[in-house]
Amino acid sequence: MTIDPKIIEFFNKRKKVFITTHVRPDGDAVGSSLALFHFLRLQGHYAMLSFPSMFPDFHKWFPGIEEALIFPHKQSRIKQFLEGADLIIAVDFNDLKRNAELGKYLNELNVAKMLIDHHPNPANGFAFSVWNTAYCAAGEAVFDLIEAIDKNALKDQKIASCLYAAIISDSGSFRFPAVTEKTFGIASKLLASGIDHSQIQRDVYDNFTERRLRFWGHCVTEKMEILEEFNAAFIPITKEDFLKFGTKASDTENLVNFPMSIKHVNISVILVEHADFIKFSFRSKDDFPVNELAEKYFNGGGHVNAAGGESKSNMETAIQELKDSLKMWSKGI
Numbered sequence: 001m002t003i004d005p006k007i008i009e010f011f012n013k014r015k016k017v018f019i020t021t022h023v024r025p026d027g028d029a030v031g032s033s034l035a036l037f038h039f040l041r042l043q044g045h046y047a048m049l050s051f052p053s054m055f056p057d058f059h060k061w062f063p064g065i066e067e068a069l070i071f072p073h074k075q076s077r078i079k080q081f082l083e084g085a086d087l088i089i090a091v092d093f094n095d096l097k098r099n100a101e102l103g104k105y106l107n108e109l110n111v112a113k114m115l116i117d118h119h120p121n122p123a124n125g126f127a128f129s130v131w132n133t134a135y136c137a138a139g140e141a142v143f144d145l146i147e148a149i150d151k152n153a154l155k156d157q158k159i160a161s162c163l164y165a166a167i168i169s170d171s172g173s174f175r176f177p178a179v180t181e182k183t184f185g186i187a188s189k190l191l192a193s194g195i196d197h198s199q200i201q202r203d204v205y206d207n208f209t210e211r212r213l214r215f216w217g218h219c220v221t222e223k224m225e226i227l228e229e230f231n232a233a234f235i236p237i238t239k240e241d242f243l244k245f246g247t248k249a250s251d252t253e254n255l256v257n258f259p260m261s262i263k264h265v266n267i268s269v270i271l272v273e274h275a276d277f278i279k280f281s282f283r284s285k286d287d288f289p290v291n292e293l294a295e296k297y298f299n300g301g302g303h304v305n306a307a308g309g310e311s312k313s314n315m316e317t318a319i320q321e322l323k324d325s326l327k328m329w330s331k332g333i
């Protein structure tokens with residue numbers, strides 16, 4: 001994608017830039033925001049990176065992640081930095097006001113805002129944007145931006161590793177439909193910078209604790225149900241399940257992809273019990289639009305093959321709502 005020349009011109013002078021990403025940051029969120037943070041610093045800008053909530057331990061390997069400030073822990077430092085900031089950049093999400101306390105705070109600030117993202121239907125109010133739903137990961141958007149401003153920076157190992165990790169995280173290691181010829185072109189350029197791609201794959205995917213893997217086993221053997229008539233699988237996970245294995249909601253990251261390895265399963269859903277709501281994650285094969293299902297019935301949205309939503313009901317009712325939604329969807333209601 002061609003980058004708006006106004007963006008390139010903006011970064012010609014030293015700027016004070018605040019970068020953030022979505023709540024419960026996943027591999028793409030962490031990798032793409034961190035790559036941008038390293039890049040802006042390398043270019044001599046005054047940059048701060050903040051996550052609206054803590055990241056899971058298995059992201060600790062990301063180079064430089066310890067420099068990210070967690071909003072609830074470092075509120076005053078963050079608010080101080082934002083005084084006189086030139087730009088706020090939202091990476092891998094597209095609506096500040098729907099992004100926890102930090103997002104709401106940023107939304108109210110009279111500071112120019114920039115969007116770097118690949119989710120459909122972004123909110124209004126961004127002065128600049130590097131946005132396209134054709135990007136398989138926000139990491140591709142950050143790659144385009146960096147390449148347009150100073151492609152030599154892509155040789156930086158930290159930047160290249162973070163971008164590679166972002167892309168493999170959101171693409172299931174280049175296997176989801178959103179992957180394009182361009183994705184492989186980007187991967188090829190990142191490899192040319194000398195990164196250890198196999199080590200990054202291990203850092204992203206082979207990072208389980210024993211308890212996390214046993215918890216996944218429990219989810220599959222004890223909790224997963226198959227809805228044959230919809231070629232769907234779902235896994236409801238309650239507080240008791242987490243308690244039994246000493247795991248957290250973040251240990252379910254990627255679990256939703258697991259039932260998709262069953263040949264005839266085309267839709268996979270996990271339902272995770274939080275304090276006062278049930279969080280839904282949806283995945284699908286081919287052109288089944290889980291984002292539309294999530295939007296219509298579960299106050300959510302996302303991509304065609306990967307989306308999220310929620311229900312304020314208890315688990316039992318939420319499961320029924322899921323079954324009903326699939327039934328209604330199949331009847332076109």
Ligand SMILES: [Mn+2]
Pocket residue numbers: 028029092118136137138170
């Ligand atoms: Mn993403």
